[in-house]
Amino acid sequence: MCAVHNDGVHTGLLPFADPGLHSFSCIKMLSLVTIFGLLGNITTGLVYLAPVKTFWHIVRCGSTEEFDCLPYVAKLLNGYMWVYYGVVKPNSVLVATVNGFGALLELVYVIIFLIFAPPRIRAITAVLFGALDVVFPIAAVLITQMFCTREMQINIAGFLSLLFSVITYGSPLAIMKTVVTTKSVEYMPFLLSFILFINGLTWTVYAILTRDWFIGIPNGSGFVFGTAQLVLYAMYWKPNQSKTTFDHVVEDGCQSGPLLDKNESRAEA
Secondary structure (H helix, E strand, O other): OOOEEOOOOOEOOOOOOHHHHHHHHHHHHHHHHHHHHHHHHHHHHHHHHHHHHHHHHHHHOOOOOOOOOOOHHHHHHHHHHHHHHHHHHOOOOOHHHHHHHHHHHHHHHHHHHHHOHHHHHHHHHHHHHHHHHHHHHHHHHHHHHHHHHHHHHHHHHHHHHHHHHOOOOOHHHHHHHHHHOOOOOOOOOOHHHHHHHHHHHHHHHHHHHHOOOOHHHHHHHHHHHHHHHHHHHHHHOOOOHOOOOOOOOOOOOOOOOOOOOOOOOOOOO
């Protein structure tokens, strides 16, 4: 048997452990951590790619229409924090890589939003982007690097990542409410719900293996919401709803409701 840090790395033999059993246990643990980390990278990458169709629609129409900038600004900040967490915490490269990819995509989404939004919305987006995606992450990194120990850096980055991830769950709650109210799954695509379910499950297992609760808490919540969405889909699916598209879905990892009248708001993650 081997002793493992919360990052899944072997730290030495436990008393009276058999060397052969120790080697096998460590290799098995590291293999499982790597497997689930890679699977998490794949599923998270698919979640980050979900808004591509939405932004292709924006580019083709030359307008952001009723879409809201805040989900993408918030998701970009969340990506920054997870990258920072993956960098400062030893042996967390799999966390940093996929969120670096995601942050790059979210930056592209925000830039597209800035280009095609009406003047008033563009100004609001620019202010939010400057405050949340430029000033805040730079300040957080500089302050923690200058005044905090490595352990504190890990804890602060992990807490901020956890906090921003939990905040993004407003969108699944909104779409679930829409499904129950309308008794229709028209605006909750099964494939996306399934990907979110698998993504939450994968990273929850990874968090258990590495004893990383900063990853486990938000992804465990995501797993629960994903499961609830699949249950709702089974309850309210009707054959004539089988053709569900992403045209009315704004994604940064979560679903939103249909495009509403201009007087109504959109709940996003």
